[in-house]
Amino acid sequence: MDEISYPPSEDTYLLIDGCRSWFQEHGIRAAHPRTRPVLVLEVGCAAAFVLEALATDVAWLDGPQASSHAENCGLLPLLPFFIGSDVNLAALYQAQRRLAATLPIDLVCGSLMTALRADVFDLVLFNSPYVETSADELAEAQRCRDLRAAWAGGWLGLQVAAALIRQFMVTPTAALTSEHHASAWLLLVTQDRTWWHRAFSNQFAFFVKQRRAGDERLLVLALSRSQASLWYKWIWQELRAVDDSDRMSALVDME
Amino acid sequence: MRLLTHNLLICPVHKKPLAIRNVSAVDIIPVEYQPRFLLRMIPRLDWSLLRAAAVSVESDCVDALPEAAPSPSELPALEKAVESGDRLPLLDALQRLLLETHVVGGQLHCEHGEFYVIADGIPNLLADAAVNPSETASEQAACTTEGS
Numbered sequence: 001m002d003e004i005s006y007p008p009s010e011d012t013y014l015l016i017d018g019c020r021s022w023f024q025e026h027g028i029r030a031a032h033p034r035t036r037p038v039l040v041l042e043v044g045c046a047a048a049f050v051l052e053a054l055a056t057d058v059a060w061l062d063g064p065q066a067s068s069h070a071e072n073c074g075l076l077p078l079l080p081f082f083i084g085s086d087v088n089l090a091a092l093y094q095a096q097r098r099l100a101a102t103l104p105i106d107l108v109c110g111s112l113m114t115a116l117r118a119d120v121f122d123l124v125l126f127n128s129p130y131v132e133t134s135a136d137e138l139a140e141a142q143r144c145r146d147l148r149a150a151w152a153g154g155w156l157g158l159q160v161a162a163a164l165i166r167q168f169m170v171t172p173t174a175a176l177t178s179e180h181h182a183s184a185w186l187l188l189v190t191q192d193r194t195w196w197h198r199a200f201s202n203q204f205a206f207f208v209k210q211r212r213a214g215d216e217r218l219l220v221l222a223l224s225r226s227q228a229s230l231w232y233k234w235i236w237q238e239l240r241a242v243d244d245s246d247r248m249s250a251l252v253d254m255e
Numbered sequence: 256m257r258l259l260t261h262n263l264l265i266c267p268v269h270k271k272p273l274a275i276r277n278v279s280a281v282d283i284i285p286v287e288y289q290p291r292f293l294l295r296m297i298p299r300l301d302w303s304l305l306r307a308a309a310v311s312v313e314s315d316c317v318d319a320l321p322e323a324a325p326s327p328s329e330l331p332a333l334e335k336a337v338e339s340g341d342r343l344p345l346l347d348a349l350q351r352l353l354l355e356t357h358v359v360g361g362q363l364h365c366e367h368g369e370f371y372v373i374a375d376g377i378p379n380l381l382a383d384a385a386v387n388p389s390e391t392a393s394e395q396a397a398c399t400t401e402g403s
């Protein structure tokens with residue numbers, strides 16, 4: 001097999017499972033059709049295995065209660081639309097050849113959310129590169145946009161995730177807020193670090209799922225828009241408190 | 256790339272919407288009718304961008320699009336019509352344009368002059384994949400402060 005992208009692995013399945021259990025809670029609680037997620041973005045989708053799984057099995061999106069409610073009312077189905085973005089163009093073409101053209105999935109080559117309106121998505125998924133690397137290694141991976149970009153995470157394996165959280169924080173426009181759109185969420189797969197557990201106890205993020213994969217302990221967590229900006233302020237203060245100007249400037253550079 | 260996705264794209268450098276030009280191939284791929292999804296999309300759309308895109312791909316749905324998007328106060332009436340099974344020309348046009356019209360080959364032009372290529376249905380919006388036809392370096396330098 002050619003090495004254009006990685007095959008699905010434990011973290012891929014963890015993101016799929018994390019989505020499902022997250023929706024069990026939020027999809028059903030938001031049973032009104034107007035608040036159900038309809039626009040989903042996966043950042044760093046590579047060969048789009050997560051999107052394929054979600055788009056071909058959308059029963060979980062409504063949940064049993066919502067579905068029977070919809071049927072009772074004679075409502076039409078409400079399927080979400082998925083966009084996948086990645087810096088690896090070859091992996092996107094590989095996905096496109098595999099996916100049926102009728103699936104509600106479009107693919108875009110771009111870096112994080114830099115080429116997308118950040119205010120329109122109900123849900124953003126990111127299996128973030130969480131392996132701790134030096135700044136040079138991260139820069140090299142991002143320059144070459146090869147397989148290394150899928151795992152090189154910079155300091156604490158957090159640098160790329162932090163950049164996406166920053167992009168996700170934007171304020172939605174008035175029209176979107178009035179459409180009950182204030183509740184956008186970011187679902188992140190990352191390494192299980194004490195850092196994140198401190199974020200949970202501060203309510204800057206919600207715990208979704210945890211899994212051991214070989215030597216690694218992985219975590220799925222969810223952040224609302226307002227949590228994302230609280231989290232970002234917090235990490236900034238933490239870095240300032242220890243006077244870590246290198247990492248502070250790295251945070252700014254990633255934008 | 257469907258026209259729905261096009262409506263959500265921005266130039267990675269200047270954060271501006273992108274105009275579709277020099278279209279070489281368009282596919283129409285019918286899918287199941289999604290009126291409730293389309294109603295949810297209306298408040299999120301850049302309506303004038305959608306109208307311009309419909310013209311660029313020479314869609315025959317252009318005439319079914321009103322000058323302006325339905326306002327939030329008009330949406331409940333549309334919702335009601337959909338739930339009672341009415342087929343609305345506006346939603347038929349949005350179904351065709353947003354969900355069934357795929358730009359397979361073409362270019363995405365930023366108002367600052369550079370463009371991005373759509374090849375085999377996938378747009379390349381990496382900042383360093385931008386094509387600068389006239390290399391207006393002074394203009395580029397002036398715009399780096401505009402990002403959000």
Ligand SMILES: [Zn+2]
Nearest residue numbers: 266269365367
């Ligand atoms: Zn531009």
